[in-house]
Amino acid sequence: MAYTVTPTPAGPIGSQYCVCKVELSVCGQNLLDRDVTSKSDPFCVLFMEVNGKWVELDRTETAVNNLNPAFAKKFVIDYHFEEVQKLKFALFDQDKSSMQLYEHDFLGEFSCTLGMIVSSKKITRTLLLGNGKPAGKGMITIAAQELSDNRVITLSVAGRKLDKKDLFGKSDPFLEFYKPGDDGKWMLVHRTEVIKYTLDPVWKPFTVPLVSLCDGDVEKLIKVMCYDYDSDGGHDFIGEFQTSVARMCEAQDASPLELECINPKKQKKKKNYKNSGIIIVKSCKITRDFSFLDYILGGCQLMFTVGIDFTASNGNPRDPSSLHYINPMGTNEYLSAIWAVGQIIQDYDSDKMFPALGFGAQLPPDWKVSHEFAINFNPTNPFCSGVEGIVQAYSACLPHIRFYGPTNFSPIINHVARFAAQATQQEAASQYFILLIITDGVISDMDETRHAVVQASKLPMSIIIVGVGNADFAAMEFLDADSRVLRSYTGEEAVRDIVQFVPFRDFRNAPKETLAKAVLAELPQQVMQYFKHQNLPPINSEPA
Numbered sequence: 001m002a003y004t005v006t007p008t009p010a011g012p013i014g015s016q017y018c019v020c021k022v023e024l025s026v027c028g029q030n031l032l033d034r035d036v037t038s039k040s041d042p043f044c045v046l047f048m049e050v051n052g053k054w055v056e057l058d059r060t061e062t063a064v065n066n067l068n069p070a071f072a073k074k075f076v077i078d079y080h081f082e083e084v085q086k087l088k089f090a091l092f093d094q095d096k097s098s099m100q101l102y103e104h105d106f107l108g109e110f111s112c113t114l115g116m117i118v119s120s121k122k123i124t125r126t127l128l129l130g131n132g133k134p135a136g137k138g139m140i141t142i143a144a145q146e147l148s149d150n151r152v153i154t155l156s157v158a159g160r161k162l163d164k165k166d167l168f169g170k171s172d173p174f175l176e177f178y179k180p181g182d183d184g185k186w187m188l189v190h191r192t193e194v195i196k197y198t199l200d201p202v203w204k205p206f207t208v209p210l211v212s213l214c215d216g217d218v219e220k221l222i223k224v225m226c227y228d229y230d231s232d233g234g235h236d237f238i239g240e241f242q243t244s245v246a247r248m249c250e251a252q253d254a255s256p257l258e259l260e261c262i263n264p265k266k267q268k269k270k271k272n273y274k275n276s277g278i279i280i281v282k283s284c285k286i287t288r289d290f291s292f293l294d295y296i297l298g299g300c301q302l303m304f305t306v307g308i309d310f311t312a313s314n315g316n317p318r319d320p321s322s323l324h325y326i327n328p329m330g331t332n333e334y335l336s337a338i339w340a341v342g343q344i345i346q347d348y349d350s351d352k353m354f355p356a357l358g359f360g361a362q363l364p365p366d367w368k369v370s371h372e373f374a375i376n377f378n379p380t381n382p383f384c385s386g387v388e389g390i391v392q393a394y395s396a397c398l399p400h401i402r403f404y405g406p407t408n409f410s411p412i413i414n415h416v417a418r419f420a421a422q423a424t425q426q427e428a429a430s431q432y433f434i435l436l437i438i439t440d441g442v443i444s445d446m447d448e449t450r451h452a453v454v455q456a457s458k459l460p461m462s463i464i465i466v467g468v469g470n471a472d473f474a475a476m477e478f479l480d481a482d483s484r485v486l487r488s489y490t491g492e493e494a495v496r497d498i499v500q501f502v503p504f505r506d507f508r509n510a511p512k513e514t515l516a517k518a519v520l521a522e523l524p525q526q527v528m529q530y531f532k533h534q535n536l537p538p539i540n541s542e543p544a
Contacts, residue, residue, distance in 0.1 A: 021147040021291075022118060023212065024075040025187070026060065028091055030137040031067045031127075034105040038232065039065045040093040042107055044140075046075045049086035061191075062094045065233030072176075072191040074212065076147065077114060085114040089140055091127065108135025110142075117144045122182075151210040152289045153245060155281065157192070158202040162261065162277030165228035165236040172229040173201045173238060175279070179214055179222050186223055189213050194229040199277070210245070210286060218245040218286075224279065226261050239263040239276035248284040257281040290538055292524035295531060298538025300429050302348035302527075303419070306338060306390055307412040308375065309439040311360035311405040314469075317398045323440050323469050324398060333468035333504050335391060337438045340515040341464060342387035345434060353383040356390045357412055362402040369404050372411040406444030409437060413452040413463065420459035429536040432527050433461040441471035447489040453479060454486060457494040462526045464519050467503045476501040496529055497522070 026044050034040045043062040047054040057077070063069035077085070088111045092104040108127025117123055127138035157175065165171045174194045178186035190208050195201035214220040221242050227235040239261030251257035260275040267273050296302075315322030326332055331339075346352050359371040374382030376393040377400075384390045416435045423431040443449055453463065465480070467473040479486065480501035486494040500522045507515040531537075 022077050022079040022114065023145045023147050023209070024077065024117065025071070025143045025145070026075070026089060027068075027070045027141040028107075028127075029068050029124075029139040029141065031069070031091060032093075032107050032136045032138055033067060034093040034107065039067050040105075040107060041065065041095075041233075042067075042069050042091050043094055043104075044071055045090045045092065045101065047088040047090065048077075049088075054088055063233075064231070070188045072188050079114060079118065079146075087112060087114055087117075089142065091138075091140070106130070108138045108140075110140050114144075117142050118146075145211060147209055147211055149209070149211045149216045150288050150290060150294065151216065151286055152207050153210050153213055154205055154207040154283075154285045154287070155248065156203075156205040156283045158200070158280045158282055159226065159261070160200050160278045160280060162199045162201070162226065163228075163238050163263070164199060165238065170197050170199050171236075171238065172196045173198070174227055174229055174235075175203065176225045176227065177213065177222060178225065179212075179220065189222075205283075209289070214245050218249070220244060224259075226277070226279065237263065241279065245284070245286075248281045249286065251281040251284050253283055256283075288537065288541065290528065290532070290541065292528050294538045294541065295429050295432075295527060296348060298429060298540045300348075300527070300531075300538065301350060301431050302345055303423075303431055303433045304342065304345045304349060304354045305412075305416050305433065305435050306342070306354065306356045307409075307435060307437040308334060308356070308358045308394065309360055309407060309437070309441075310358045310401060310403050311407050311440070312403045313405070313407075313471075314403055314440050316403070324403075326395060326398075334438050335394070337436070337466040337468065337504060337515070337519075338390055338394070339387060341436050341466075341519050342390065344516050344520060346387055352386045354386070354390055355382040356384045356393055357382060357415065358397070358401070359409075359412055360403070360405050360407055362404045364400060367402060371408040372415050407439060407441060408445040408448070409439075409443055410445050410448035410452040412437065413449065413456060417452065417456045417459055417461060420456070420461040423460055424534075427536070429531045429538055431460060432530070433459070434464065434523070435461065436464045436466065438466045438468060439476075440467070440469040441473075443475050446475060449479070450486065451488040451490065453499060454488040454492050454494045457486075457496050457498050460527075460530050462498045462500070462523055464523075465499060465501045466515075466519065467501065467505075470505060473501065473503055476503075496526065496533070498526055 028042055031040055031042055041062050041064050043060050045059040046057045048057050058075050060071035060073040088109055090109040091107040093107055094104055096103050110125050110127055122143040124139055124141040127135040127140050129135050159173055162171055162173050172194050175192045177190040179189050181187040189212050192203045210216050214222055221244055223242050225240040226238040228238055229235055241259045241261055243259055259279045261277045261279050263276045314324050317324035356375045358373050358375045363370050363373055375397045384393050416433050420433040465476050467476055479499045502519050
């Protein structure tokens with residue numbers, strides 16, 4: 001099978017502003033046995049078709065020695081009613097620790113659309129081999145659940161005096177949490193990590209969606225099973241108990257909830273049997289995990305500002321080779337970038353009045369260089385009405401300024417940061433600022449720009465840089481700290497990555513929506529990240 005691990009695409013899969021998320025649970029039945037001395041160790045990989053290619057989205061954990069696995073790891077996908085979202089579920093037998101799929105034995109696959117799964121809620125289908133024939137008696141079951149309830153539960157759990165299961169040492173305990181399925185069977189929801197060599201384990205706190213754990217019903221009974229881990233997959237049962245989220249929420253830091261772990265077989269056999277240990281719920285908290293859409297629906301406004309590079313390296317705007325030359329179609333790369341980003345963002349700003357600023361030009365009447373001027377030449381009111389207003393002001397100012405230099409970004413970044421800092425005084429998720437800088441090249445004030453970005457990372461603000469022309473944009477890639485943390489010249493680190501850089505040349509021949517998607521790909525995440533970091537819920541949100 002020619003499967004490869006595809007690098008994560010730069011942009012999101014599908015559009016950003018999805019209506020809801022869907023969680024997919026996967027089980028396998030009667031899988032092919034590829035191991036000689038033991039059973040297969042299956043894991044499932046989910047692919048989505050993007051531009052005619054299968055792109056890996058995620059993969060489950062590996063189930064050791066198990067031909068009928070129920071995977072605890074869920075797949076969460078943005079569901080778009082208006083798109084055909086083709087999915088492929090491929091199962092493999094893990095042979096090595098390699099991430100490369102060709103290193104593992106193929107157990108079969110199943111392809112369908114997300115719409116098919118959602119409309120049926122649960123489907124069971126035959127697994128197929130690469131030649132289209134059935135993979136033995138192998139079947140796959142996929143169940144879908146909408147994650148519209150944004151509550152999450154965080155549990156902190158420990159054990160005390162658990163039964164000793166290992167001959168020469170103590171137990172290696174882990175817990176499994178189950179909820180009742182629609183078919184009356186228990187369905188695995190979460191598996192903790194294994195704590196080695198102890199009868200008094202303390203597991204790491206974990207967070208799961210409340211819908212996953214109890215379908216959002218805090219009174220619903222859930223079952224917790226405790227096992228002693230064995231590397232061959234034959235885990236020894238220690239004990240179990242049933243409880244509810246409502247009961248677990250009684251646990252407070254000062255007074256933890258203690259639940260007896262019972263082994264029914266031992267209970268029947270032994271008269272003086274008490275329990276097989278105690279499971280302690282140290283804390284149980286329900287909170288809301290707000291989405292980008294929650295903040296927008298809650299009334300958060302996206303405040304859009306444009307910064308335009310008028311330095312001499314752009315060329316004379318009357319010369320057709322200039323990046324600022326407006327062609328007979330009435331456009332150029334600067335205008336294309338303004339339209340692509342502006343027409344999406346303007347929907348999120350109620351008054352649609354946008355400041356448009358220029359830098360790197362000499363201005364009349366005294367021809368002093370400015371790195372922060374209103375392109376409508378009204379410094380007290382630099383606002384343009386809608387994207388059309390920005391375009392008109394841009395075209396009108398070109399004949400009246402002299403392109404000069406250097407290319408300084410920090411004044412415009414600091415300008416927007418001052419307004420973002422004012423917005424933080426409201427202590428509400430009401431405004432988030434987006435600065436679009438369109439430039440043709442190398443930054444002259446790199447140290448000051450780095451410092452300005454690091455300071456801005458503490459504010460409700462993101463910076464989008466679109467590079468026009470064919471210059472070397474290495475410095476821009478450096479500011480877009482996707483692979484490492486950006487540092488100021490003082491050594492201070494950015495609190496979060498707020499810069500998204502895109503070279504326009506990559507999109508010259510692409511549909512204009514693709515530029516907008518690439519440029520805005522990280523924005524929803526940045527908005528959520530900022531408000532969550534500040535512990536600010538959406539303005540009109542209900543308590544959990």
